[in-house]
Amino acid sequence: MSSPSRLWIPAAIADLLFILLFAAIGRDAHARGDIISGAFATAWPFLAGAIIAWVLTRAWRAPMAAWPSGVGIWVGAVTVGMLLRAATGQTVVLPFVLVALITLGVFLLGYRFIAALLSRASSKRQRGA
Known part of the structure; x- marks a missing residue:
C-alpha cells in the first residue's frame, strides 16, 4: 500500500465525492429539483464538518484508517x-439525522474497510501465503 502521505489526496477526494453522492441521492429521492446544484446546497454543511474533522483528527497522517480518521470524519461530518x-434554518429531524448517520x-x-481488505490480500499474495 502507498504511504499515508501519498494517500491523503485520494482519500479527501473520496470523502468529498461520497458526501456529494449522499446529498444527490437524497435530493433525487425527494424530487427536490436540480440535483447538481441542489446536491451542493445540501452537502455544504457536511463537507464543512468533514473538513473540520480532517483537521481535528489530523487525518492526513493515516487517511485510509477507519479509526480514528474515518470515524472522526464520519462523526464530524x-x-x-x-x-x-x-x-441556517435547514431541516434537522430525527429521521434525517439517522439516515445521514x-x-x-x-x-x-x-471504502476504508474495503481498501484495508484489499491491502491485506495484496500483502498475503506478495508474501506467497
Whole structure:
C-alpha cells in the first residue's frame, strides 16, 4: 500500500465525492429539483464538518484508517453538518439525522474497510501465503 502521505489526496477526494453522492441521492429521492446544484446546497454543511474533522483528527497522517480518521470524519461530518443545517434554518429531524448517520457511515467507513481488505490480500499474495 502507498504511504499515508501519498494517500491523503485520494482519500479527501473520496470523502468529498461520497458526501456529494449522499446529498444527490437524497435530493433525487425527494424530487427536490436540480440535483447538481441542489446536491451542493445540501452537502455544504457536511463537507464543512468533514473538513473540520480532517483537521481535528489530523487525518492526513493515516487517511485510509477507519479509526480514528474515518470515524472522526464520519462523526464530524454528521455532527457539524447538522449543527450548520440548524443554524441556517435547514431541516434537522430525527429521521434525517439517522439516515445521514447510517449512509455517511457506510460511505466514509466502507471504502476504508474495503481498501484495508484489499491491502491485506495484496500483502498475503506478495508474501506467497
